[in-house]
Amino acid sequence: MSSIPKIVILGAGYGGVLTSLRLQKELNYNEADVTLVNKHDYHYITTHLHMPAAGTDNPENARVNISKLIDEFKIDFVKSTVVQIRPQDRKVILEDGTLSYDYLVIGLGGEPETFGIPGLLENAMNIRSINSVRLIREHIEYQFARFKREPHRTDYLTFVVGGAGFTGIEFIGELSDRIPELCKQFDVDPSLVKIYNIEAAPTALPGFDPELVEYAMEVLRKKGVTFRIGTAIKECTPDGVIVGDGEEIRSQTVIWTGGIRGNRLIEEAGFETMRGRVKVDEFMRAPGHENIYILGDNSLVFNPEGRPYPPTAQIAMQAGVNCAHNLVASIRNQPLKGFAYSNKGTVASLGKGEAIGIAFGKKYKGRVAAWLKKAIDLRYLFIIGGIPLVLRKGKFL
Amino acid sequence: MSSIPKIVILGAGYGGVLTSLRLQKELNYNEADVTLVNKHDYHYITTHLHMPAAGTDNPENARVNISKLIDEFKIDFVKSTVVQIRPQDRKVILEDGTLSYDYLVIGLGGEPETFGIPGLLENAMNIRSINSVRLIREHIEYQFARFKREPHRTDYLTFVVGGAGFTGIEFIGELSDRIPELCKQFDVDPSLVKIYNIEAAPTALPGFDPELVEYAMEVLRKKGVTFRIGTAIKECTPDGVIVGDGEEIRSQTVIWTGGIRGNRLIEEAGFETMRGRVKVDEFMRAPGHENIYILGDNSLVFNPEGRPYPPTAQIAMQAGVNCAHNLVASIRNQPLKGFAYSNKGTVASLGKGEAIGIAFGKKYKGRVAAWLKKAIDLRYLFIIGGIPLVLRKGKFL
Missing domain, CATH: 3.50.50.60 (FAD/NAD(P)-binding domain)
Incomplete structure (x- = not known):
C-alpha cells in the first residue's frame, strides 16, 4: 500500500x-x-466549437492532445x-x-437539457464535442448536396437553431457566414436558405446587456437570420420543429443549444x-x-x-x-481557500469581424469586440499550453 | 421566316x-x-467525375462554363x-x-441501367453529373461523421460499388486513396472500413486485356478493396445489398456504376x-x-x-x-462522310500514380499508364478550350 x-x-x-x-x-x-x-486523448476548446460546427474553421483547431498539455512524468493519463x-x-x-x-x-x-421537449433528443444535434460538431458540419454540407438532387425539398435548406444563449448566437453568427460559401460551392440560390433562431425566453442572450443584445440581433438579421424570440419549441420531429401555437417549421437540420444540465x-x-x-x-x-x-x-x-x-x-x-x-x-x-469567482468579462462572437462584449466594466461591439474575443481565446491557449500552443493553434484567430 | x-x-x-x-x-x-x-450552364468532364465523387479532387475541376467554350456571337445557348x-x-x-x-x-x-434490380433506383447513387458526385462525396464524409456518434454502426463504414467497368474501377481507385485521409480526419480505425466492388460479369473490366485486369485488381486489393466478381446484386435496400445466394452486405453507401442505357x-x-x-x-x-x-x-x-x-x-x-x-x-x-471510329487507346486510372491502359498497340501499367491518362485528360482540355483551359483546369493533373 x-x-x-x-x-x-x-x-x-x-x-x-x-x-x-x-x-x-x-x-x-x-x-x-x-x-x-x-x-478522448485530447482536450477540446468548447468555446471554439461553434466554428467547426458551422464549417468556418477546422475541428483540429478546437482540440489539443492531452500529451501536449500534461507532463506524463508527473501526471498519469488514462483514456x-x-x-x-x-x-x-x-x-x-x-x-x-x-x-x-x-x-x-x-x-x-x-449533458444537453431538453426540458422534456419531445423528439429533441432523437432529432436534434448538439454542439458539445469534436465528434458532434464534425457531424453538424458534414450534415449541413450534405443537405446542400441533397437539395441539388431534390430541388423541391427546401427543408434541406432550412436550418433551425434552438436556443439564443451564447452557444446558439455564436453558432448562427458562423453559420450565416458559412451559408454564402456553401451556396456558391453548390450553385444554390442564397434566397432559398432560411436560418431560424428560436428562443423560449423573452429575449436573446438572457441576462446580457439589452443594448448589446439588440445590436447582435441586428447584425445577425442582416446576415439573413430570422429570430423567433419568446417562442417555445413544442416538439422536434424528423421533419422539423413545431413551435408556439402549433406552427410547423420544416427542416432537416435542428441544432439544440437551449440548455445544459x-x-x-x-x-x-x-x-x-x-x-x-x-x-x-x-x-x-x-x-x-x-x-x-x-x-x-x-x-x-x-x-x-x-x-x-x-x-x-x-x-x-x-x-x-x-x-x-x-x-x-x-x-x-x-487551511483551504474559499472560491470567489472574478468575472473578467464576456464576449460573444457574431461571425467574422463582429462581436459584442462587456469587459473592464465597459461595453464593446463590432470590430473591437471581435478583437477582444480573439485576445481571450489566445489567452486561454497561452494559459494551458504556453507560447508553443498559441503558435500551433492560434492561427485561426 | x-x-x-x-x-x-x-x-x-x-x-x-x-x-x-x-x-x-x-x-x-x-x-x-x-x-x-x-x-446546366456548364459542360462536365464525365471521365473525371470519379475524382470529385471520391473527394480526391474539387468538382470545379470537372466542369467548364459553356460561355468559356462557345462563341456566343456564333452559337446561341439556351439553358x-x-x-x-x-x-x-x-x-x-x-x-x-x-x-x-x-x-x-x-x-x-x-441514364443508369439498373437491369431491373429492385431498389437500385431508390437506394443507390450514380456517378453521372456534378450534382450527383457532390452528393456522393458529401454522403461519404457524412457516414464517417455519423459513425463517430454511433460506433456500433459499421455499415456506415462499408462502401459498395456495383459494377467493375471503367467508372466503377476508376472510382474505387480514388475511393481507396481517400479512405485513409478520411480515417485520419475523423479518427477512425482504417481496419473498420470495407470497400466492396461487386460485378455480375465473370471478370472486372470486361473486354479489357486480362493481364492488365489482373494487375488492376491486385493494385486495388492492396489498397483494401474486396472484389466480388461473378456475383450479381439481387436487391438494393436502405440497409445495403443482397448478393448472389442471398448474402446481405450491410452498407449505407451503394454506388451503382453497372450500366448506362x-x-x-x-x-x-x-x-x-x-x-x-x-x-x-x-x-x-x-x-x-x-x-x-x-x-x-x-x-x-x-x-x-x-x-x-x-x-x-x-x-x-x-x-x-x-x-x-x-x-x-x-x-x-x-456528300456526307461515313463515321469510322478510330480507337486512340484506353487508359483506366487506379488512383494516385497507378493506371492500366492500351495505346499505340501496347500495354501500359503503373506510373507510365498514369502519365498517359494525364496526357489524355490534358489533350481533351486542349481540344475543347485550348491552352487557357489547360492552364485553368489542368492543375489537377
Whole structure:
C-alpha cells in the first residue's frame, strides 16, 4: 500500500485541465499520485466549437492532445469512459477498469437539457464535442448536396437553431457566414436558405446587456437570420420543429443549444442535485464529501446575491485553479481557500469581424469586440499550453 | 421566316460540345443558325467525375462554363431541360419554351441501367453529373461523421460499388486513396472500413486485356478493396445489398456504376431503340430521319465485326466532329462522310500514380499508364478550350 495520497481527476475539460496543470506545477515530487481520466486523448476548446460546427474553421483547431498539455512524468493519463462513481467505496468504475482515489475531482461536463421537449433528443444535434460538431458540419454540407438532387425539398435548406444563449448566437453568427460559401460551392440560390433562431425566453442572450443584445440581433438579421424570440419549441420531429401555437417549421437540420444540465453520473452516484448539478460548498466540494471536488457544468455556484452563475469556461477554469490549490493544501494540512469567482468579462462572437462584449466594466461591439474575443481565446491557449500552443493553434484567430 | 437552316443541339456533353465547336469553326457567317441547349450552364468532364465523387479532387475541376467554350456571337445557348422531342413537328419542347429545327443533334447522355434490380433506383447513387458526385462525396464524409456518434454502426463504414467497368474501377481507385485521409480526419480505425466492388460479369473490366485486369485488381486489393466478381446484386435496400445466394452486405453507401442505357426521351420520341439506344446509320443519323443525328450514350455504333462499341467519351467526341462535318456538308449540298471510329487507346486510372491502359498497340501499367491518362485528360482540355483551359483546369493533373 502506498502512503502517497491518490488524486483522480475525471474529465479533461476546462476544470480538469486547469486542475491538472496547477497540480503538476505545485506538487512536489512524490507528494501525490495524480491520474487524469478522459474519454478522448485530447482536450477540446468548447468555446471554439461553434466554428467547426458551422464549417468556418477546422475541428483540429478546437482540440489539443492531452500529451501536449500534461507532463506524463508527473501526471498519469488514462483514456477511458467513466461508467460509475462510487463515493462510498472511493472508487471510479471505468469502461475498462477501476480506479480508487483519496481525492476525486469531477469535471465531466454536462449533458444537453431538453426540458422534456419531445423528439429533441432523437432529432436534434448538439454542439458539445469534436465528434458532434464534425457531424453538424458534414450534415449541413450534405443537405446542400441533397437539395441539388431534390430541388423541391427546401427543408434541406432550412436550418433551425434552438436556443439564443451564447452557444446558439455564436453558432448562427458562423453559420450565416458559412451559408454564402456553401451556396456558391453548390450553385444554390442564397434566397432559398432560411436560418431560424428560436428562443423560449423573452429575449436573446438572457441576462446580457439589452443594448448589446439588440445590436447582435441586428447584425445577425442582416446576415439573413430570422429570430423567433419568446417562442417555445413544442416538439422536434424528423421533419422539423413545431413551435408556439402549433406552427410547423420544416427542416432537416435542428441544432439544440437551449440548455445544459449536469451529467447523469452525478445523480447516479447519489449526490443531491438540482437539474443534475450539485450545490457545492465554498471550496467547490460536494456536501458531505470532503474529498470530492465538483467543477464546471456539474456544479452550482451562487453569486453573493444568491443567484447561480452560468456554467462558463471562465468559471470552470477559476474553479480548477482553486481546486488544485485546495488539494495541495489538504495534503499539506494547510487551511483551504474559499472560491470567489472574478468575472473578467464576456464576449460573444457574431461571425467574422463582429462581436459584442462587456469587459473592464465597459461595453464593446463590432470590430473591437471581435478583437477582444480573439485576445481571450489566445489567452486561454497561452494559459494551458504556453507560447508553443498559441503558435500551433492560434492561427485561426 | 428565315431562310437560314436552323440547327439545334441537345446536350453539352462530349458529342454536343464537339459538334458545337466544329460548327462554330466551319460554318460561314449566316450559313446556319445554331442553338445549343443544356440543362446546366456548364459542360462536365464525365471521365473525371470519379475524382470529385471520391473527394480526391474539387468538382470545379470537372466542369467548364459553356460561355468559356462557345462563341456566343456564333452559337446561341439556351439553358433549359428538354421535355420532349417531336420529330414529326421538327420541334423540341423545353421546360420553358419550344425550339423548332431543320437539323437536330441529340447528345443528351444516358441514364443508369439498373437491369431491373429492385431498389437500385431508390437506394443507390450514380456517378453521372456534378450534382450527383457532390452528393456522393458529401454522403461519404457524412457516414464517417455519423459513425463517430454511433460506433456500433459499421455499415456506415462499408462502401459498395456495383459494377467493375471503367467508372466503377476508376472510382474505387480514388475511393481507396481517400479512405485513409478520411480515417485520419475523423479518427477512425482504417481496419473498420470495407470497400466492396461487386460485378455480375465473370471478370472486372470486361473486354479489357486480362493481364492488365489482373494487375488492376491486385493494385486495388492492396489498397483494401474486396472484389466480388461473378456475383450479381439481387436487391438494393436502405440497409445495403443482397448478393448472389442471398448474402446481405450491410452498407449505407451503394454506388451503382453497372450500366448506362439511353435516355427515356429517345424512346418517347418514337425512335426504335435497343436498351434505349438508337442503331444509327453510317452518318450517325436516326433511321428514317435524315435531319436527326444521335451521338454518345443514345446511339448504338457497330464495329466492323458487328459488335457495338461501348459508349465512351472518345467515340462521342469523334462522332461530334463527324456530325458537324456532315451538317455543314448537308447545308452546302455536298456528300456526307461515313463515321469510322478510330480507337486512340484506353487508359483506366487506379488512383494516385497507378493506371492500366492500351495505346499505340501496347500495354501500359503503373506510373507510365498514369502519365498517359494525364496526357489524355490534358489533350481533351486542349481540344475543347485550348491552352487557357489547360492552364485553368489542368492543375489537377
